[in-house]
Amino acid sequence: MGWKRLAAVAMVSGLALLTVPSTASAVGVKGIGHNASGLQPNATPGSEWHGSYIWQDKQVWCVQYALPAPDSGVGYREGDELLTKAGKKLEAGIAANISYLLLRYSTTKSPEEAAALAHLLHSWTSVPDGAVRLDTTDPKFLAYDAPFYAARLPQPVMDAVARLKADAETNRGPWTLSATAPKEPLIIGSESTWTLALVKANDKGVTNAPINFTLTDATLADGKTSGTATTGADGQPATVKVIATGPKPSIAAVADSPADRPVVHFPIQTDNMQRMVTTGGEKKLNAAANGQAKTAPGAVKITKIDSETKKAIPGVALRVTAKDQTKAAKKQDDTDLVGTDGKPLVLQTGPDGTVEVPDLRTPQEICLVEVAAPKGYEEFFDPKAPPSSCGTLAAGQTLALELVNKPNKPVVPSTIPAGADGQTPVATASFDMQLRPGLMLAVGGLVLLGAALAGFLVWRRQ
Incomplete structure (x- = not known):
């Protein structure tokens, strides 16, 4: 359906309109269409024309009949609903058809569409x-003979009809x-x-559309x-990429739609007859959708290292908390980051001494304890x-933190220092003695030899 900017669409009441002088601003200037090959009985000359007219430099359509509106003493007012020639309401379906076609x-x-x-x-x-009726000579009450003109x-x-x-x-x-707003969470940016x-x-x-x-x-x-935005050729909804x-x-959103019923837009009263321009039946439709957007989630990555060697320390338990180091941090969906015990989540550093916590709400201050x-x-x-x-944490960023541990003091051998009384340091030792048979014989021989020598010396002295 090729939609263009809506022109003013009109229907004009009164057979007398065709006698209006042909000026650029007057109803009666023919636009595009076709003449029928004949004129129905009792119709005013010129009624064989089927097509548009030019009114105030716009293309309009004229329903050629005299309407007492609904009697000769009462005129239409701006915005009044269009009635039939007999002064009755149009059927809902017919009213909707007219509104749509004029739109x-x-x-x-x-010319064929205009005549149709x-x-x-x-x-x-x-x-x-x-x-x-069809048999009246009073133009105010002459009905339109559709089969006659169709032939x-x-x-x-x-x-085209x-x-x-x-x-x-x-x-x-x-x-x-x-x-409709997206179902998935909206992220700013x-x-x-x-x-x-x-x-x-x-x-x-x-x-x-x-x-x-x-x-x-x-x-x-x-x-x-x-x-x-424009709906699809198959009527699928239009899509809009929004940041x-x-x-x-x-x-x-605003869109033009055919109204349920066409209404009078510009009535002109002449004696007991009327010429009236009506809207094309269009109306404005409005719709709106709202969403909630958050900043992009952030992450925190902490590295646990030795203060002296600068090497990573694996297997360290760390609690993720808010700024106060007591309450839980917040996840992107605004829920608390807690463990199965309902307390702030505890994680352990991996083999490389690091641990990362993703999908955190931003901005917020995070602590790892x-x-x-x-x-x-x-x-x-x-x-x-x-x-x-x-x-x-900043939106869409990873916060890098470092936590240092100081190793225990090394344990080395130590001596007992000299005291204040000047005592000499005492060292103790322990011995491990093992007696072997060969060694015992050698020692015994030495003892006997020594005894013999001692006896010999004593004998000489005597």
């Missing part, structure tokens, strides 16, 4: 009804406009897809905050003031 074909360039539209408008609004209009016009009528039945209003749907009375989408929109707390990729710039992005000293670092661990490291 859809107001800018047609086809005029024929349908006459057929629906000036049918025989009560005083409105006298060119076949291409009647083909069938096509336009089917189009109206399929696409007439009321239409509904809806806007990231693109998301919003949808705008225009649906007909039969619950099918309107094809190729433009929908204007305005964004708040959001922009398009080019930085603009407004634009036009949230604040916490409450929203879209407001050591739960217990790793083996070899107990001496300098104070459970009342455990080592910790804190920092502020």
